[in-house]
Amino acid sequence: MSDDKSLPAFYNGEFMTLSQVSISPMDRGFLFGDSVYEVVPAFHGQLLGAHEHLQRLMQSLAKIDLSLPYSFDDLMSVCQSLLSEQQTCELVYIQVTRGVEAIRKHRFPVTAEPTILLYSQPYDVPFALDYQGSHAYFQEDLRWQKCEIKTTSLMGNILAYQQLYQQGHENDEALLVRDELVVEAPSSNLFMVKDKVIYTPPLDNILAGVTRDLVVKLIHKSSFDLKEISPSKAMLLNADEVWLTNSIEELKPIIAIEGKSIGSGKPGPIWQQLFSAYQELKAKS
Ligand SMILES: Cc1ncc(COP(=O)(O)O)c(C=O)c1O
Incomplete structure (x- = not known):
């Protein structure tokens, strides 16, 4: 390097x-x-x-x-x-x-x-297909009201990661909650799976992630249904799979939220399938 x-x-x-x-x-x-x-x-x-x-x-x-x-x-x-x-x-x-x-x-x-x-x-790609997954915690979304703009004014995002750090969760993730719904993470978009249906929050005052869009296109090519709704905390805690997306970390599985295991407590099969499809897309880029 x-x-x-x-x-x-x-x-x-x-x-x-x-x-x-x-x-x-x-x-x-x-x-x-x-x-x-x-x-x-x-x-x-x-x-x-x-x-x-x-x-x-x-x-x-x-x-x-x-x-x-x-x-x-x-x-x-x-x-x-x-x-x-x-x-x-x-x-x-x-x-x-x-x-x-x-x-x-x-x-x-x-x-x-x-x-x-x-x-x-x-940079080094942070993980490969055998990635173990991260833990996540809910936090109030403190950001401003124009989160669709990719501004360098990232104080709300920084405070979210600092709070994790101070609580001893430096390598974990925050799930930002606005009006009782989970909208995204401080540097990534959110996906969850329940009963083979994939959910992701709509592009409504969140950053329209390029990786989110690529993954949505991969889902449309697959046999899975996609619903664009923001999940509640309860939906996420009962999800079969959860992952986050961004350009650097790609598809990052979340295996526990607030200490509760998600699904089997390991990256799930639908994440695995989409992650592999994303790797193929990268290879073709
Ligand atoms: C708040 C937020 N959401 C989502 C994303 C993911 O965007 P992309 O997939 O384009 O990297 C980012 C990336 O920085 C972000 O800061």
Whole structure:
């Protein structure tokens, strides 16, 4: 793995290494969290779901009324340029802020150009088909009301993971509860299975995960029924299988919630089937 200093980067129109990037202390991303981001995985130099990630970036930018001097195709070609075929797994991060203004004001700046940073870093896929599964705990969803925007203002998500850490559950997951329903996790979408029917919360004030979408498409190709509803805590505690999805951890099985085993207490057969199908999709990317 290369050290952070030599990671390839693209900053405000120029290619450089990450250590050469210098961002102003007056940048609104730093001052106000006035910024959005994406992370796109790549395998053996091939991006997975890049089109969907860039589309979501464009939607996040539109929702915060920020326009970029780069087209979709420009961004795609920068993402590709930052990859190395020698790396098995890489992540391309895209960070865009509303830029720098000398005066500190909440309202949008009048003349600032957006700050844009892309960089890639190698990573290890966290688990394989024999993955043992994680534990999860319910937590109140403290986030704001526009969770469909992939903003870098992640305080609610950070506090959720910090609470787990303080309770001695550093490697476990939080299941975020809003109005008595479980909507997603702080960095992933939620799926559960009961009596061979798969459930996932609808895209209603949650992040529209690219992995969620890929898994939904795999489910539609399979013989399983999918219902887009947010489960209650009781439904999840009585589920046969539960897993979370995101671009980095893929399909992450949850084998216990609040200390109660889910199903057999092991990653279940439907997770196994979809996880294998997802691996095939990656191999074809
Ligand atoms: C709150 C939240 N939900 C879901 C996801 C999963 O999104 P994706 O599958 O596009 O990585 C993420 C990823 O960062 C997230 O932060």
